[in-house]
Amino acid sequence: MRRFFCLVLFxxxxxxxxxxxxxxxxxxxxxxxxxxxxxxxLTGTVVDKKRRPVRDGAxxxxxxxxxxxxxxxxxxxxSKAEGKSVVWLKxxxxxxxxxxxxxxxxxxxxxxxxDGETVMYSEGPNAFAITARSPAARLVCNGCSRVWQCNEWxxxxxxxxxxxxxxxxxxxxxxxxxxxxxxSPQRDLASAQKSADGWLAFHAITGATQRQIFVARYLPGQAxxxxxxxxxxxxxxxxxxxxxxxxxxRLYFLSERCGFxxxxxxxxxxxxxxxxxxxxxxxxxxxxxxxxxxxxxxxxIGLSFSDGNLYFALAEQGGDVWLARPGRQPLPYGRGxxxx
Numbered sequence: 001m002r003r004f005f006c007l008v009l010f011x012x013x014x015x016x017x018x019x020x021x022x023x024x025x026x027x028x029x030x031x032x033x034x035x036x037x038x039x040x041x042l043t044g045t046v047v048d049k050k051r052r053p054v055r056d057g058a059x060x061x062x063x064x065x066x067x068x069x070x071x072x073x074x075x076x077x078x079s080k081a082e083g084k085s086v087v088w089l090k091x092x093x094x095x096x097x098x099x100x101x102x103x104x105x106x107x108x109x110x111x112x113x114x115d116g117e118t119v120m121y122s123e124g125p126n127a128f129a130i131t132a133r134s135p136a137a138r139l140v141c142n143g144c145s146r147v148w149q150c151n152e153w154x155x156x157x158x159x160x161x162x163x164x165x166x167x168x169x170x171x172x173x174x175x176x177x178x179x180x181x182x183x184s185p186q187r188d189l190a191s192a193q194k195s196a197d198g199w200l201a202f203h204a205i206t207g208a209t210q211r212q213i214f215v216a217r218y219l220p221g222q223a224x225x226x227x228x229x230x231x232x233x234x235x236x237x238x239x240x241x242x243x244x245x246x247x248x249x250r251l252y253f254l255s256e257r258c259g260f261x262x263x264x265x266x267x268x269x270x271x272x273x274x275x276x277x278x279x280x281x282x283x284x285x286x287x288x289x290x291x292x293x294x295x296x297x298x299x300x301i302g303l304s305f306s307d308g309n310l311y312f313a314l315a316e317q318g319g320d321v322w323l324a325r326p327g328r329q330p331l332p333y334g335r336g337x338x339x340x
Contacts, residue, residue: 023047024059042075087121089132098132105137109299113150120150125160141171143178146299148192148202156181156192156200168192168202180223182216191241194218195248199273201232203240203253211240213253213266215273232266232275239264239279241298243305252282252305254298260285261292263303263310282310290316 025045046057061071071077087101087110100119101107107121107128117131120140127144128137141147144157148168155171159178166188170181182189187204194200198218203211212235216224232251233239242253248270255264263283267276285291294315295301303312 023049023051025051040077042071042077044075087119087130089119100130100132100135102135102137109146109302111147111150111302111304114152118150120147120155122146127155127157140173144169144171148190149194151194156194158190164188166190179221182224184226193243195244196246197248199244199248200224201242201244201251203242204235206235209238209256210236211238213239213242213251215251215268217273230273232268233279241301241303243303245305246308252303252310254292254301254303255279258284258286262286263292263312285314288317290314 023046025047027043028040042061044059044061046054046059048054059075060073061075063069063071063077069077085101085105085107086099087107088097088099089112090097101121105123107123110119110121112118113120113129117133118129119131120127120129122128122145125143125145126139127141127147129140130137141155141157143160144155145160145162146158148156148158153173155173156168157171158166159169165184165186167180167184168182168189169178171178182192182200182202184204187206189202189204192200192202199215200218201213201215203213206212211233213232214229215232216229218224232242233253237255237257239253239255239257242251244251248268250265250267252263252265254261256262257264257279258281262281262285264279265282266279268274269276285293292301292312292314294317295313301313303310305311
């Protein structure tokens with residue numbers, strides 16, 4: 001996972017303030033800095049409960065991880081470390097966590113394979129596998145720039161160097177044979193996920209803010225033509241990154257149809273995979289403190305389903321607001337934290 005830094009914010013309001021500060025509005029938000037010695041400037045405004053600026057409110061800045069990023073009094077950030085991605089494997093029964101990726105690597109989109117030990121990840125144009133027992137990364141697919149799913153016998157991936165419309169290809173791990181699996185003449189395709197009974201769920205990019213989820217029966221050794229795709233969603237909303245439940249009769253997916261990025265589900269007929277009923281919200285994230293939208297890369301949310309549970313990355317944001325009067329010690333007006 002990437003390293004993220006925490007900024008602790010303080011607001012001071014002079015005695016002449018007619019309104020007590022309620023929050024600090026920070027821009028830009030979220031903040032992203034990649035690489036060494038990069039600079040980003042922040043601005044902070046103290047506002048009251050009605051989001052009106054407090055004229056004599058002042059914001060001071062500090063960083064809780066100065067080895068990663070520093071910040072001066074004017075809000076200028078400067079990166080001090082690469083903040084590279086690191087792959088860890090955690091045993092949820094024992095709580096033991098083991099770092100898997102080697103120093104200097106840039107792994108992206110790691111996923112646990114069915115054996116419960118092998119982690120597959122993308123790095124540059126290739127895909128690698130690694131385990132806790134064998135720390136040396138093993139090249140699995142040359143030219144697989146983004147692996148959508150790791151299965152026992154095959155990988156679904158985006159070919160390196162692909163141009164729009166993006167297709168979904170397959171590599172058979174036993175023989176190394178590659179072939180196109182899902183191809184659209186007009187739309188980019190993404191996020192292929194195979195069910196336990198041999199169906200594929202994936203989505204097509206139908207517009208700047210629209211995605212459409214489809215399912216299709218997986219045919220070993222054959223490409224699946226668009227005429228055999230079954231639409232699950234209408235294509236007018238931002239529905240994407242669908243995953244199967246263990247019975248292969250329900251899809252969980254990310255959707256922004258309610259105005260926020262939340263987790264929804266759609267029940268399917270167990271045999272035909274036609275949608276049954278309407279989509280329903282599983283978990284809303286409408287608060288400023290916790291949400292999925294703050295994770296800019298949707299793929300980094302890593303929505304997955306296993307043993308009756310959904311797993312995903314969630315951003316949690318907050319800050320500290322202080323009230324100060326001249327000649328007195330600042331008092332905490334509100335407390336919070338910034339984590340991810």
